[in-house]
Amino acid sequence: MADARNINNDNDDNNDAVRQEAFENRVTEVAEGVMQANLPRLAQEVESRVLGVVDAMMTSRFEELKELIEGSKSRSKERRCTYKDFMACHPTTYDGKIDPIECQRWISNIEAVFIRSRCDKEDQVMFATGLLTHQAKDWWDAHSKEVGEDRLQAMTWQEFKGPFMRYHCPQSAIDKIQEDFLRLRQKNESVNEIANNFMDKMKFCGELVTTERMKISRFYGVLKAEVREFITPSKCETLEELIDLARDREIEIKRQEERGEKRPSEKGASFSPSKKGKFQDPGRKGKSKGGITPCKTCGKLHTGECLLGKKGCFKCGKEGHSSYQCPDNPKTCFNCFEKGHIKSECPKLQQGSKKEDKKQEGSRAKGRMYQITSEEAKSQPNVVSGVKEESSNTSKAEGAQDRGKAPL
Incomplete structure (x- = not known):
């Protein structure tokens, strides 16, 4: 009986070992299956974690590099622009003349020097006011006292420019520039000179020439007639194009003068300048009796298109x-x-x-004289005799008195 029990116990142990081994094999198979199924996902998670760590490391390195660069820039900016650096850019002085054009030029020059010298904003007013002379310096001294020392130290360039422009560019001076702009005409100036004058005045006449076409039309009217002859302003899209055409025309006129050639208007003139000046009305200069101006091409009086140089009947x-x-x-x-x-x-x-x-006849009737003899006067009943003799005797008496003699 004891042996049978031992045998049964051994069989039970073997069966438990077999089951345990089978269970372990099954677990291993399931684990391998799960791992094979989740391996791509696990690899992706590992890769993302590795990339995250690398990205964090790169970001930290980038921030450190950025701090180094900013530190170097701040160290380079530690040296501020000095007055010597400012004057090394050759800024212009201003004497305080009441001229909006000159004042505007000085402002533009100083602002350009601010950029070139990298002048700090807190130093701009101090450096710029050092260039004021004569009346401008007197104005700044008086204005500084009104403002006060505390406000003067914190004054910006824009705060300085406002009262400066109001004093040195009064509205009356701007109105005068606008009047001169409307009356501007080329006389003995070259095209470059009249163009520069036109551009300077146009800065203060924005309301008069609001478009590019108005600028072209205004400058075309400024040019001399001989320069306008072969220029068509409607073909120009910009003012610069019209100025270039005027320059070319001026060069051609000089070439013609050097060759001794006459322009078509001079060739077609059939009247004498001296006679024209003798009978010309000063108030209607350049116009004929009928209000027609001479043609700029042929010099004759006509209307419509000029046919000079064309074949056939004019x-x-x-x-x-x-x-x-x-x-x-x-x-x-x-x-x-x-x-x-x-x-x-x-x-x-x-x-x-x-x-x-009729006027001549009236004047002749008033100045007409008749001469008759004394015999004819006696025979005429309407003639009074003795008047001439009395007047002659009176004249003789007056003459004798003047000479200190008695009349005979």
Whole structure:
């Protein structure tokens, strides 16, 4: 009985070992399956964690490098712009002349020096006011006392520029510039000189020339007639294009003068300058009797397009006949410029001549004298004799008294 029990116990131990081994094998198989199924996910998690650690390390290194760069910049900025550095950029002085154009130029020059010298904002007013002389220096001394020392130390450039511009650029001076801008005309100046003058004044005339087309039209009216002759302002898109065309035209005029050539307007002039000056009305300079100005191309009086240099008739534009043989050419009076009659048949001239004849007749009637003898006077009942003799005797007596002698 004891042996049987031992055998049964051994069998139970073997069965437990087998089951335990089977269980372990099953667990191993399940674990391997789970690991194989989750291996990509685990690899991705490991990779993300590694990348996170690397990113954190790079970020810390980048911040350290950024701090080093900023530290170097701050150390380079420790040296401020000195007055010597400011003056090394050659800023201009200002004497306080009441001229908006000169004042604006000085402001622009100083602001450009601020940029070049890297002047600190707290030093701009102090450095700039050191360039004021004469009346400008007197104004700044008086203004500094009004402002006060505390406010003066904290004054910015914009706070300085406001009262400075109001004093040195009064509205009356700006109005004068605008008036000169409207009356500006080229005389003996070159195109470059008149263009610079135009641009300087235009800075204060923004309300008069609000568009580029208005600028072109205004500058075209400033140019001399000989410069405008072959320039079409409508073809220019910018003011710079018009100025370039005017420069080219000025160069061509100088070349013509050097070669001794005459411009078409000078060739077509058939009247004498001396005679024109003799009979010209000063109040209507450059205009004819009919209000027509001479053509800039040929110098003659006509309306419409100038046909100088074109073939054919100047009146109708057709070829085969000249202008004085044109069948479509009505008679035009050169006195009143009305069609239908010529100058010799002009009714205005005829009326004027009649009035002059009447005036001449009236003056002749007033100054007419008749001479008759004494015998004819006696025979005429309407003639009073003795008046001439009395007047002659009176004149003789007066003459004798003047000479201290008694009349005979």
